[in-house]
Amino acid sequence: MGGFPILSVMMLVPLLGAIACLFMDAKPARMVALLATLIDLALGIVLWANYDIGGAQWQFTESAGLFAGFEYALGIDGIALMLIMLSVFLMPICIGASWEAITKRVGEYMAAFLLMEVLMIGVFAAQDIFLFYIFFEAGLIPMYLIIGVWGGQNRIYAAYKFFLYTLLGSVLMLIAMLWMVNEAGTSSVPVLMEYDFAPEAQTWLWLAFFASFAVKMPMWPVHTWLPDAHVQAPTAGSVILAGVLLKLGGYGFIRFSLPMFPDASAQFAWLVWGLSMIAVVLTSLIALVQADMKKLIAYSSVAHMAIVTVGLFAFNVQGLEGAMMIMLGHGLVSGALFLCVGVIYDRLHTREIDRYGGLAINMPAYAVLFMLFTMASVGLPGTSNFVGEFLALAGIYQANSWVAFVCTTGIILGAAYMLYLYRRVVFGIQKNADAAAMPDLSVREYLLLGPIAAAVLWMGVYPESFLAPMRADIELLDTRLAASAPEGDAHLAIGEGAPPAEEHAEGGAH
Amino acid sequence: MDYSQSLALVLPEIILSISGLILLLLAAWGGDKGARVISIASAVALGGAFALVAVAVCSGAAGPDTIAFGGQFRADAFAGLAKLMIFAASGAALVVAPRYFERAGDMRAEFPVLVLFAALGMSIMVSAADLMTLYIGLELNSLSAYVLASILRDDERSAEAGLKYFVLGGLASGILLFGMSLTYGFAGTTNFSGIAVAVSDGLSTGQLFGLTFVMAGLAFKISAAPFHMWTPDVYEGAPTPVTMFFASAPKVAAVALLARVSLEAFGTQADAWRQIVIFAALLSIVIGALGAIGQQNVKRLLAYSSINNVGFILIGLAAGTLAGASAMMVYLAIYVVMTIGSFVAVLLMRDANGNQVENISDLAGLSTTRPALAWCLLALMFSLAGIPPLFGFWGKFVVFQAVVEADLLAIAAIGIAASVIGAFYYIKIVKVMFFDEAVDTIKGESDTPHWALLIICAVLISPLGYLLIGPLGNLADRAAASLAVAF
Numbered sequence: 001m002g003g004f005p006i007l008s009v010m011m012l013v014p015l016l017g018a019i020a021c022l023f024m025d026a027k028p029a030r031m032v033a034l035l036a037t038l039i040d041l042a043l044g045i046v047l048w049a050n051y052d053i054g055g056a057q058w059q060f061t062e063s064a065g066l067f068a069g070f071e072y073a074l075g076i077d078g079i080a081l082m083l084i085m086l087s088v089f090l091m092p093i094c095i096g097a098s099w100e101a102i103t104k105r106v107g108e109y110m111a112a113f114l115l116m117e118v119l120m121i122g123v124f125a126a127q128d129i130f131l132f133y134i135f136f137e138a139g140l141i142p143m144y145l146i147i148g149v150w151g152g153q154n155r156i157y158a159a160y161k162f163f164l165y166t167l168l169g170s171v172l173m174l175i176a177m178l179w180m181v182n183e184a185g186t187s188s189v190p191v192l193m194e195y196d197f198a199p200e201a202q203t204w205l206w207l208a209f210f211a212s213f214a215v216k217m218p219m220w221p222v223h224t225w226l227p228d229a230h231v232q233a234p235t236a237g238s239v240i241l242a243g244v245l246l247k248l249g250g251y252g253f254i255r256f257s258l259p260m261f262p263d264a265s266a267q268f269a270w271l272v273w274g275l276s277m278i279a280v281v282l283t284s285l286i287a288l289v290q291a292d293m294k295k296l297i298a299y300s301s302v303a304h305m306a307i308v309t310v311g312l313f314a315f316n317v318q319g320l321e322g323a324m325m326i327m328l329g330h331g332l333v334s335g336a337l338f339l340c341v342g343v344i345y346d347r348l349h350t351r352e353i354d355r356y357g358g359l360a361i362n363m364p365a366y367a368v369l370f371m372l373f374t375m376a377s378v379g380l381p382g383t384s385n386f387v388g389e390f391l392a393l394a395g396i397y398q399a400n401s402w403v404a405f406v407c408t409t410g411i412i413l414g415a416a417y418m419l420y421l422y423r424r425v426v427f428g429i430q431k432n433a434d435a436a437a438m439p440d441l442s443v444r445e446y447l448l449l450g451p452i453a454a455a456v457l458w459m460g461v462y463p464e465s466f467l468a469p470m471r472a473d474i475e476l477l478d479t480r481l482a483a484s485a486p487e488g489d490a491h492l493a494i495g496e497g498a499p500p501a502e503e504h505a506e507g508g509a510h
Numbered sequence: 511m512d513y514s515q516s517l518a519l520v521l522p523e524i525i526l527s528i529s530g531l532i533l534l535l536l537a538a539w540g541g542d543k544g545a546r547v548i549s550i551a552s553a554v555a556l557g558g559a560f561a562l563v564a565v566a567v568c569s570g571a572a573g574p575d576t577i578a579f580g581g582q583f584r585a586d587a588f589a590g591l592a593k594l595m596i597f598a599a600s601g602a603a604l605v606v607a608p609r610y611f612e613r614a615g616d617m618r619a620e621f622p623v624l625v626l627f628a629a630l631g632m633s634i635m636v637s638a639a640d641l642m643t644l645y646i647g648l649e650l651n652s653l654s655a656y657v658l659a660s661i662l663r664d665d666e667r668s669a670e671a672g673l674k675y676f677v678l679g680g681l682a683s684g685i686l687l688f689g690m691s692l693t694y695g696f697a698g699t700t701n702f703s704g705i706a707v708a709v710s711d712g713l714s715t716g717q718l719f720g721l722t723f724v725m726a727g728l729a730f731k732i733s734a735a736p737f738h739m740w741t742p743d744v745y746e747g748a749p750t751p752v753t754m755f756f757a758s759a760p761k762v763a764a765v766a767l768l769a770r771v772s773l774e775a776f777g778t779q780a781d782a783w784r785q786i787v788i789f790a791a792l793l794s795i796v797i798g799a800l801g802a803i804g805q806q807n808v809k810r811l812l813a814y815s816s817i818n819n820v821g822f823i824l825i826g827l828a829a830g831t832l833a834g835a836s837a838m839m840v841y842l843a844i845y846v847v848m849t850i851g852s853f854v855a856v857l858l859m860r861d862a863n864g865n866q867v868e869n870i871s872d873l874a875g876l877s878t879t880r881p882a883l884a885w886c887l888l889a890l891m892f893s894l895a896g897i898p899p900l901f902g903f904w905g906k907f908v909v910f911q912a913v914v915e916a917d918l919l920a921i922a923a924i925g926i927a928a929s930v931i932g933a934f935y936y937i938k939i940v941k942v943m944f945f946d947e948a949v950d951t952i953k954g955e956s957d958t959p960h961w962a963l964l965i966i967c968a969v970l971i972s973p974l975g976y977l978l979i980g981p982l983g984n985l986a987d988r989a990a991a992s993l994a995v996a997f
Binding site (some may be wrong): 134 | 878885890897903908910915919922924926933934942944976984
């Protein structure tokens with residue numbers, strides 16, 4: 001790529017678009033927003049195509065001495081690359097989803113979304129810990145406005161809750177960051193990732209970071225902002241929340257907590273496991289009884305994210321790869337599910353499950369796509385989530401079989417609530433005349449759901465495309481964690497009859 | 511050091527006093543007709559003083575060459591930076607005031623003169639190297655301020671504000687004087703460097719009492735809790751340009767003075783005053799945040815916001831290091847810009863008849879009726895709350911960085927967690943402006959000087975402000991380094 005600052009350009013394009021949108025009427029603002037996000041998608045594809053798999057750990061690095069006290073330093077590894085791809089892929093879809101649904105203050109709406117895109121790319125590309133924090137926190141402002149201005153009835157409560165919850169989580173992390181930078185003498189993320197903090201300091205630092213990432217993730221019991229925010233946000237807002245913002249927590253764990261505080265991570269693995277086990281079972285059961293479609297999907301997100309956290313804290317390659325794959329897959333699938341809800345919400349203006357029924361008759365194409373995403377959410381082989389969930393659960397099984405056992409029930413419960421939702425909405429008799437009269441997907445809606453469906457199948461059938469760029473980085477992280485990883489509970493014994501082969505025994509015990 | 515050199519060092523103050531006296535005579539003979547001319551002349555005088563100080567600050571004035579009148583007065587870079595902020599804030603008050611008072615039908619020629627004398631008093635305060643100089647500066651500022659608060663003679667609230675300020679300010683001055691006399695009695699000198707020598711082997715009980723009372727008196731002036739009671743009433747009652755002036759310039763002066771007394775005179779006894787400062791800082795943050803939640807009036811809300819911000823500034827002082835002093839100066843500079851911006855926005859809140867509206871409920875739906883004003887206020891509110899990427903974040907950042915470097919982690923954690931409570935009422939204003947149904951009361955015509963000032967402030971606190979981190983940090987570091995710290 002030579003010296004072309006592609007990451008900066010990817011942030012600059014939507015930023016300029018956002019400023020332009022603020023001063024525009026509805027029609028041109030929509031066009032500008034779509035254009036800016038499509039340019040970013042194209043740049044993202046260029047980025048991926050030029051990413052050198054197996055090359056340097058940090059690629060496309062840029063830095064400029066713009067500020068004192070912290071540096072404007074950007075650069076990505078495979079993990080960041082994949083998450084940036086997810087963001088730039090979902091953004092044009094979000095703009096498309098808001099094309100007709102948003103009619104008031106369109107310019108400001110589009111500006112807020114483009115600003116979100118800038119900040120998300122910034123979060124994943126930042127190589128300075130304070131720059132990361134600035135991008136991480138700044139996302140609160142556009143999201144607060146998106147929920148509060150364009151949300152549903154109870155939007156103000158949801159906006160407050162979202163803002164204050166996530167702010168409280170993050171400020172303690174800032175103090176921890178200040179301490180770390182003071183101790184290590186640098187604010188560069190790659191250097192800090194290799195810096196060994198004293199174990200007792202790690203405990204406190206880990207907790208401070210955990211406070212922030214657990215809220216963003218969100219983990220039980222600090223997940224309660226999510227269903228409120230999701231239900232009240234407009235469709236595109238939910239897609240961005242579920243698709244990308246929830247990934248900030250997981251990204252934080254994999255970029256900061258695990259490599260910077262490996263000892264503390266091992267020390268607190270039981271805490272993460274425990275909270276995740278509760279989350280998987282509890283939120284799946286809660287999802288089962290929801291009458292509101294968006295709330296159901298929101299709770300399912302919490303359950304999926306809990307499998308991400310157990311994967312991350314399995315301390316082995318499979319767990320980490322699985323966690324990353326679920327994050328990518330869940331980003332696509334939950335985004336698509338929210339879009340599916342949005343499609344029928346735009347027609348009937350209710351999210352209540354009972355108001356629908358028998359949509360397979362009048363909306364067959366919709367029913368097919370909805371089925372695909374439902375199955376992907378359940379984790380059917382051949383779809384994206386299967387790969388991630390299988391790897392993550394296989395990873396945690398090596399660390400602790402009980403955790404694996406409890407978390408696997410989440411898959412069964414997931415199938416229960418998703419299929420139950422699908423049956424009530426799409427199958428059955430057409431009991432409501434207005435729901436029965438709804439037209440099938442429009443061209444615009446095909447264009448929104450089609451690409452996601454293709455990506456979901458691609459990720460399920462050939463995950464190697466997505467795993468390859470991340471492999472080296474995950475192995476690096478695994479070696480960093482190897483020394484402190486907790487011992488697995490599976491003490492495999494070799495049976496009497498088996499030929500005593502040293503390397504087989506070792507392979508089995510891992 | 512001869513007398514001419516001393517006079518050269520106080521040249522900015524001389525300019526202010528002479529022009530103040532001349533303009534006072536003009537005002538006395540010319541009457542209120544010449545108010546506008548006197549305003550402009552005052553602004554020019556402030557500008558001249560600003561330019562003179564700016565030269566000294568940029569050269570990083572420090573050391574014995576900055577001491578005038580045998581150790582009474584120090585024109586070092588620390589004082590210089592504070593003076594720059596004071597003069598700029600006073601100038602802003604002069605810019606916004608004429609339109610406001612003309613609309614109220616009561617533009618008085620004394621107003622600019624009083625602002626000039628207040629600026630002079632503050633300028634002496636921040637340069638004080640002796641308790642006597644300190645008191646002269648402080649009283650010159652306070653007396654001008656009492657009159658300024660009640661300058662709208664026909665307005666009951668203004669008169670009430672002036673009276674309240676006067677009574678409570680008099681009490682605080684008494685406390686301060688009592689502390690000063692105790693300090694003098696037990697240290698044998700009023701000079702800061704002399705006090706530093708006297709207390710270098712530990713504080714006697716008398717000295718500790720002196721220190722405590724001096725701190726309490728100064729805490730009143732910066733409206734730090736628990737000496738903050740007067741702030742909401744005075745801020746609400748005083749005319750808005752005066753409130754803007756109170757919330758910006760005197761805060762800078764008193765905080766700089768407090769830093770100088772703590773670090774220069776009692777620098778060796780940091781443990782003694784640190785407890786007081788930490789207590790006042792955390793209490794201010796919490797009271798400022800909780801008190802603001804129930805407010806219906808924008809000016810009262812901003813009063814609590816200023817109490818809250820003073821708490822964060824004091825956190826920088828609690829670090830007790832040069833980095834802490836530098837962080838305070840950075841925070842002050844950003845705070846002054848945010849405060850001026852917020853009050854100018856309040857000035858722009860006028861109904862169809864041109865009357866000022868001050869209720870938060872009148873802001874409802876402002877983003878649809880007056881989008882430019884709403885977006886500026888949004889930036890100011892998030893900046894005051896310290897949310898990145900707005901520049902207000904940087905002030906909090908440097909302050910907490912200083913405390914963490916000084917290893918006061920518990921203070922840092924409690925302080926920053928309390929800042930979340932404060933965020934609530936800032937985002938409440940944003941909620942009212944952006945989420946609520948429009949009431950469309952605010953439709954006053956635009957005033958060019960007000961808008962210009964608001965836009966300058968908005969640009970400075972926008973993410974573009976981060977480009978200033980380098981120069982501002984340098985200035986503040988040099989200012990802190992010029993303190994004659996006694997550790």
